[in-house]
Amino acid sequence: MKKLTALFIDDDVFMLKALQRTARRAKPDWDFYLCEHCNDWQSALPEGVIPDVVFCDYLMPKKNGDEVLLEIANIIPSAVRVLLTGDTGEDVVTKVSAITHFVLKKPFSADDLNHVFSCIERLDALNFNLETRNKFGRIGYYFALPTIVTELHQLFTSDDVDIEQAAALIIQESFIAAKIIQIANSAFLGYSRQTVSLEEAIKRLGLKMTETIVISMAVGDCLVAKVPSNLHRLINEWAFNFSNQSRQLSKSLGFNSAMLDIVSMAALLTGIGQLALIAESDEYINSSDNDKQFFVLRDASILTVYILTLWGFSVDLCKVILMQDNPDFHAQEDNEDKLGLILYLVKLKLLCKLEHTEKESLKNLVVDTKIVDWIGENL
Secondary structure, three states, X not given: OOOOEEEEEOOOHHHHHHHHHHHHHHOOOOXXXXXXXHHHOOOOOOOOOOOOEEEEEOOOOOOOHHHHHHHHHHHOOOOEEEEEEOOOOHHHHHHHOOOOOEXXXXXXXXXXXXXXXXXXXXXXXXXXXXXXXXXXXXXXXXXXXXXXHHHHHHHHOOOXXXXXXXXXXXXXXXXXXXXXXHHHOOHHHOOOOOXXXXXXXXXXXXXXXXXXXXXXXXXXXXXXXXXXXXXXXXXXXXXXXXXXXXXXXXXXXXXXXXXXXXXXXXXXXXXXHHHHHHHOOOOOOOOOOHHHHHHHHHHHHHHHHHHHHHXXXXXXXXXXXXXXXXXXXXXXOOOHHHHHHHHHHHHHHHHOOOOHHHHHHHHHHOOOHHHHHHHHHHO
8 A cells, every 4th residue: 555645845944844743743644745835845755756646835935835836736737636725715715726626724633634624534535547547637627615605514423413593694595505405395305285494395305415506506616607508507407317316226126215315316426527617628619419418427527536536425425436437347235336236227318328239238147137128118
């Protein structure tokens, strides 16, 4: 198992020492390197060492941290980039958002560093190859989680969740609130009575699914200026449809409510990567070719996982998202492997109908008889 590596860049030697002490206490099995002169950051690393993460101060005498991190993005795009700054005003965060993965306020806390380290470890656990890490490290789609998401997450992780307070927060975003109520009234949830109460809608959906809907829609708002409105609408509709149908199939196979939440979340969150991918490239905007559509979706799954991992989402959820492109056709237990197969099959249904020979070949690969029957009826 390889050692994870971090590089700290700061013109203040006392800050560098403080970073190193805190980091070593948190992660004694990591390697840490220090650089006091920002123009010499490459020589601060031993030959052949590629840092997994780089922390850099923002205001320095010779060069600002965003400039240094831009150099690092061009030379070592796989490295996760963290800016340390005493100024976290909106203008600074907006300026550096295309370069940095994290912005940490000085003075930093041990928890701040631990959060970043944990995200790096989760990213490492997913075993992305260097080519993939370099590819996603080069494009500037980065943005912090929207405020409504972080505030809602804090509410939902408290010991005594206040649904009324959560509803009051969500109602400030009228489109998100309307979407939550719409989904809560959807036939697939099985409620005979319609509701117009946001609080009741949150209770019907559950905290995890509510938070996922807020994330997907709030992130879409962050990228709306970069994605044509027709594509933005289509991608959102596709993601919600993908989520609904994946949940329906999972429910028909007897999965419990926790697994239904996981498959719904995995499908819905895939839309984040799709929006981010299209926001950075016009290659797909005018394409109607099915093969290229499938390529976009496949790439989007990986990009979604990359983003979510850096936001602190669990490895288990991220693995389910990745499995929609490389499913286990022999999965037999009610576990994440089968959920990945379900996502794969629903995606095929949404994209195209298979030729008879392709359908028969697919049915021969799958061992679950209920899923085989579904393939015969739906693909």
